[in-house]
Amino acid sequence: DVKVTQSSRYLVKRTGEKVFLECVQDMDHENMFWYRQDPGLGLRLIYFSYDVKMKEKGDIPEGYSVSREKKERFSLILESASTNQTSMYLCASSRQETQYFGPGTRLLVL
Amino acid sequence: SQQGEEDPQALSIQEGENATMNCSYKTSINNLQWYRQNSGRGLVHLILIRSNEREKHSGRLRVTLDTSKKSSSLLITASRAADTASYFCAEDQFYFGTGTSLTVIP
Numbered sequence: 001d002v003k004v005t006q007s008s009r010y011l012v013k014r015t016g017e018k019v020f021l022e023c024v025q026d027m028d029h030e031n032m033f034w035y036r037q038d039p040g041l042g043l044r045l046i047y048f049s050y051d052v053k054m055k056e057k058g059d060i061p062e063g064y065s066v067s068r069e070k071k072e073r074f075s076l077i078l079e080s081a082s083t084n085q086t087s088m089y090l091c092a093s094s095r096q097e098t099q100y101f102g103p104g105t106r107l108l109v110l
Numbered sequence: 111s112q113q114g115e116e117d118p119q120a121l122s123i124q125e126g127e128n129a130t131m132n133c134s135y136k137t138s139i140n141n142l143q144w145y146r147q148n149s150g151r152g153l154v155h156l157i158l159i160r161s162n163e164r165e166k167h168s169g170r171l172r173v174t175l176d177t178s179k180k181s182s183s184l185l186i187t188a189s190r191a192a193d194t195a196s197y198f199c200a201e202d203q204f205y206f207g208t209g210t211s212l213t214v215i216p
Binding site for chain 2: 004033035040041042043044045048058090092094097098099100101102103104106
């Protein structure tokens with residue numbers, strides 16, 4: 001089975017802190033994704049990556065950056081966390097159309 | 111934004127009844143997928159239907175696609191309490207709808 005893991009299930013940070021969310025997949029998938037999920041808004045795509053060192057902006061990239069130095073790892077970086085970035089963050093990977101999701105990281109920015 | 115919408119936002123039914131959820135999307139698609147999310151967890155893929163297909167079945171799931179109306183429906187037959195979850199449609203892998211929260215009452 002595909003396994004996608006995220007570094008933390010719950011995270012509490014202060015406004016202005018730099019935050020790293022890590023995602024690792026074990027199935028050699030080329031594609032990896034970061035979403036945020038908010039009540040009533042569903043999932044919104046932040047960034048995705050088709051290959052190592054490649055990244056593409058999604059619908060809401062502002063305030064975020066990503067890093068993909070190795071095929072299995074895709075990191076989401078909040079350069080200076082703000083309260084409006086409090087959310088559930090979901091990572092996913094895929095080879096073709098079907099995405100496999102991690103369990104999510106619930107981030108609270110105070 | 112290409113985000114689609116599910117309808118209804120919430121649905122509550124008795125165990126054994128059928129549950130139908132609808133998804134409307136905005137653009138032409140290559141495929142549409144349905145995912146399930148248990149509370150506080152990641153999403154799990156249920157079924158994919160391609161733009162040249164009209165209906166697809168998988169166990170108790172039946173998905174239809176009407177590209178002329180830009181809509182899809184997910185039918186869960188003979189529902190069980192364990193089907194309680196949120197269900198999302200996704201256009202072409204990237205664009206997820208807002209979800210339908212299904213509660214199945216034992």
